[in-house]
Amino acid sequence: MPVADLVAENITKQFESAGQALAILQGVSLELSAGQNLVILGPSGAGKSTLLQILGGLDPPTSGTVQLRGVNPFELAGRELARFRNANIGFIFQDHHLLPQLSALENVLIPVLAQQRVQRTSVERAEQLLAAVGLSQRMNHRPGQLSGGERQRVAVARALIMQPVLVLADEPTGSLDTASAQAVGQILCDLSEKEPAILVCVTHSEALADQFHRRVSLANGRIVEANQSSI
């Protein structure tokens, strides 16, 4: 049996609130390979975003392990973890978190700058990505001059600029209208397939979820439903 690119085993996460332990995730396991995509559904407070943050190396689990291509990111320290995330993981948030002072193209190039000088090849790739998300005419516009859907497409391009193994999207269409949400979802799935990368997306939107090959539902920190037996 081939080893999956992303392996999450028995992930738990607890918080303390008002002196009581609050279990957010209770033994979640996942395995995904490059080119696969997955949508995580569930009610508010089910632990979807927390799971995404753990998979992205942003928040350590209380117990359990995460391995991306054999590397447990939580075993890495500061600078190595930053480098690992930069090289392997792309993020898309509900709030696009673009830097308002930079143009769309510059925002896409930001992850490149994190580890190296911006070369011409990186700029060309950023232009290609922006063209791929339909923004070839808006590359030099600032976030304030773009619509919500366009901003999120810039965020998608930014997430893919480093050709990551894993793309994590947290409610990427949460603040978009239906048409924009549809378009962004499609772009996300197409690009992740083309790159290829593992795409994990958290959403409340069934419409977006329908565009993914595989889905799981979380409730009370556990996977309660999966549409594929392999999960």
Add this chain to the structure above:
Amino acid sequence: MNFFHIAIRSASFFWRMNLTIALGVAAAVAVLVGALLVGDSMRGSLRDITLDRLGQIDDLLTSDHFFREALATELLSEDSLGKEFRVAIPAIVLPATTVEYRSDGQLRRSVDVTLYAVPDAIWQLQSSSVVSLQAEHAIVNQQLADELSLDAATGSATARPKITIRVTARQQLSSDSALGKKEGLVQTLPEIDVVQVIPNQGMGRFGLRPTQMVPHNVFVSLSWLQQQLGPELFKGKADFQQANLIFLQRRADIAPTTAIDAAWPTRLRPTLDDLGLRLTHVARRFQPEATAEPQLAYEYFSLSSDGLVFGEAATRCIQRCFPDTRPIFTYLANKMQLVRDGHAIGDAIPFSMISGLNWDEKLAFISASSGRPMNPLAQSEIVLNEWSANDLDAIVGDSIRLTYFEPEAAGGEGIEQSTDLVLVDIAKLTRPTGPYNRRGGRWIEAKFDQRPTAANDPDFTPLVPGLTDAESIESWSLPFDTPGIRSVDDEYWKFYRTTPKAFVSLPTAQRLWNSRFGQVTSFRFEANAAEEEIRRQITSSLQPDCATFGLNLVPIRANGLRAAVGATPFDLLFLALSMFVMVSALILVTLLIRLAIQQRANQLGILTAVGFGFPKVTKIWLAEMFWVCSAGAVLGAGLGLGYAQLMLWGLRTWWVGAIRTPFIRLHISPTSLVLGTAIGFAIGMLTVIWTLWLVRRNSAIRLLAGHIEPAKNLKSGTSPWSRIIGWVLVIAAVASLVAAMGQGGEAQAGLFFGGGFCTLAALLVFVRAWLRRPTDKVTKDLRLTSLALLNARRNPLRSALTIGLVAVASFLIAAISAFRIVPDDSGTGGFDFIATSNQPLFANLNSSEGRSSLLLEPDRFPVEANVVSFRLKSGDDASCTNPFQAAQPRVIGVPQSAIALLGSPTALPFSWSGMLSPHSSNPWSLLDGSKLANDSEPIPAIIDKNTAWYSLKIFQLGTTFSVEYDSGERVTFRLVGLLNNTILQGSILVSESDFTRAFPSEVGYRYFLIQAPPDQRQAVLSQLENDLADQGFDGRDAREFLAELLAVQNTYLSTFQALGALGLLLGTFGLSAVQLRNVLERRRELALLRAIGFHESKLVRLVFLESFFLLVAGLVVGLIAAVVAVLPHFVFGNATIPWLPLAVVFLVILAMGWLTVRWASRSVLRAPLLAALREN
């Protein structure tokens, strides 16, 4: 794209926020640059004064005696010092002169004037034109003219104002010696026409001492003064062409700070006369037969001093150069009497010269009985000459009682002592054929037809004008009566004049008559060469040590420039005083940067999420902040100029008490501008780094959510540590206050202040804990105020910083009042007046004899009045009112009687800050420490703490330090006691015995502390000032004087408070700016409240209450702590708290805060509702 690119884009995109940060940095830079410029300005202004004071004068050749005026011309010759100096102008300088001017029937008097007798050439050393000085003409400077209310409009010769000048003629014989003149020392120059008033610049400001105060100067013609005072001043000199100072200007290529060749004395080649020495060729002859050639009986050269006695250093120098020379010490005995069985028998011989010397085969007296040379004398042995032995009817083996005055007169009174010596031989004396005759004003020696013996020598006695040249003993000019003169004594005077009537060994003479003035009156040199050769040998040998003989080259410009560095580092002082403004600005910068980071937290989050490590995130921010801080720093440098101008304006007006006169002007040095800007910039950048450092551990998730505080910081309100720290601080505060009860003075103020500060810190810890306390308690009664309080607690750190800023400022402004000092008896020692006199007084004003001799109406002077006299060595004022660095501080000699009086249990004690023997019943007795020590031991000194610390930079008791005076003395002191804020500031206090040892040429008493009956205070002072007007007696109220001294410290406190208030005001504006941003962040939330029905005015009130709460909380916390610090001090009654000004300051701050916060609240809420709701 690179970091630089992002930084520039970010800096311009967030320009509003960055502008506020830049302004904060600008404020900090402005304070730094401003403070450094104040330091520059003080040094620059002191330098200006120095340069103005000296004009083109670089050096002075000074002397404690008069020398030939021609030395100035000789000095400029090529083989002398002509390579160094281009101008040399001789002058006579007489400090401590009194000038009187009568106008409209009113007599105005200025004491402490310096008289300069100068040739017209002196005016070439200054730029403004001055009229030529003629006989009986004077020029005064504007300062003196103002003091005398003398009208400068000198039109016609008849309309010229006329002044009277009173100067003191320096006596050859020290007035402190038994033989020295004590009265009639003042010479009066009446009816002198003032022909010009010159401005207080150049020579008009010239002074020997570095001070910012303009001196009182009067100028007269040198040649005229020489003629007027010559007969009195230049006794024994060859002519009246004498001077005591040469003004020197260096050649252009010799920098003022370059040390002049150490061999200058040799190159200058002063004559023995210039060194105050006199070489006499003594060749005594006899003529056995009228027709025969006179035969030489003996011959030698005698070196004597203008000052009669050679000082110790001069003696050492001569003996080092000429080991074979024979020292002689001649003294005047009041009486010589035969003593048998312990009783004086027969008539006494009055007023006899006794010489002490060691003789050998080269100089042996012939025994009258044996006709053989006498043996050397042992201690307690005496030899009489034949005349004396016959007169006393004394035989060998008898005791001879010598009665004489102690060499040093105590309190102006000669003290008689006597000693009995054994007559071991009688010296043969040859009677001359006739008496001495006076011809053409000179004495012609008596003639001998038989060989005069070695004892037949009147030249054992050096020339003493008024004594040795007198017609008869009765005409001697002595400060005491000469009773008991018999006809035989007059006859002896006619035939033998100053020939000693008795001889003792040199050790015996030195034991009996040793004094601080010296113990050798002449040196005898073998006549083994021609006079010119002997003179050349002696001159060339002594020239290198001309400083020992009082001739000094003083680099007055270099010294002045060194002193102009200042006693107080004003840049550091104003930096400290402005510290709070800077701290306010930096706290503001911190708040603003935190706000900026908070506003852009999601950017940090996304950067972190995409793989930027903290160093890289910091790099991006630092790159951006580099431009922001740079802009702020450049702006701040400009503002710093304004801030410096403001401070200088303050120093010239409100705070002039700190520098006494408004002399300070702006001086800008590029170094200060660059340094201040660079440091301010660096501090701004460090603040950025620190603020970023605080958020470094925050997770990307929290940053993405807009939080910059780590979750754990918000998890629970108070850690047990904060409670522990808070209570420890409370305990520390209580302990400080309890400890303060047992202290006094500044130690008490310091402990109260410390207690208050601990209270402040404790309160801030508790406030912070309260702000951080979880707000999970549900408020049932939700009102606008409680909602405002909840909002104020939303960002605990920001709120705590804001409250802390206001609280610390309030505390400092209010609590610093505790350090204000009020003049009281502990500073005046209970004395009513402090006085000085130009001329020394020799009589004791506390004795009825002294009062009778000095006061015109002694009976009118209250018996209970107490006038304590001190000796005074003039020097630099080392009090904190003199901003110049005091290099030669003045010294006060405290007599034994004053030591006993000041330390007596009944006297009001001066306040002490510390002493070497704290358990001594009389701390003043510490001055007696060197009594048993030898001369090389440092002199115990008591100094006021302010003088020691700030002027002399001596911080520890027991420290030894040396001072070299222009007059040649090098004195080492040891600090044994520190007075605390007393009228004795500015001087070094030593015992009288140490004083006279260190400064033998200083005579009499010139410094006085006066106590008077309460109802006769002014009368006492008036009587002293009037009756001692000739001596330039000038007194002033001790409390006023102390208040003037304390004004410096109190003014600095006022400055600190004013700048603290400025800082607080800045903090208030900052608070408004921060709250403005705070509210901007919450526009959506506030818009929502408006949407659901809150009226705009209610929201304004809500926002206003949030901000005003922080302001009031800060003020209250600060004031509570300040009350803890100040109240006990106030209750004990030793603090003056300016309640009203403080209340006004705080009310103004509260009002300003109220206005700015209200404005901020209103302006934010003017935004349209929907736009605010939609805003991201």
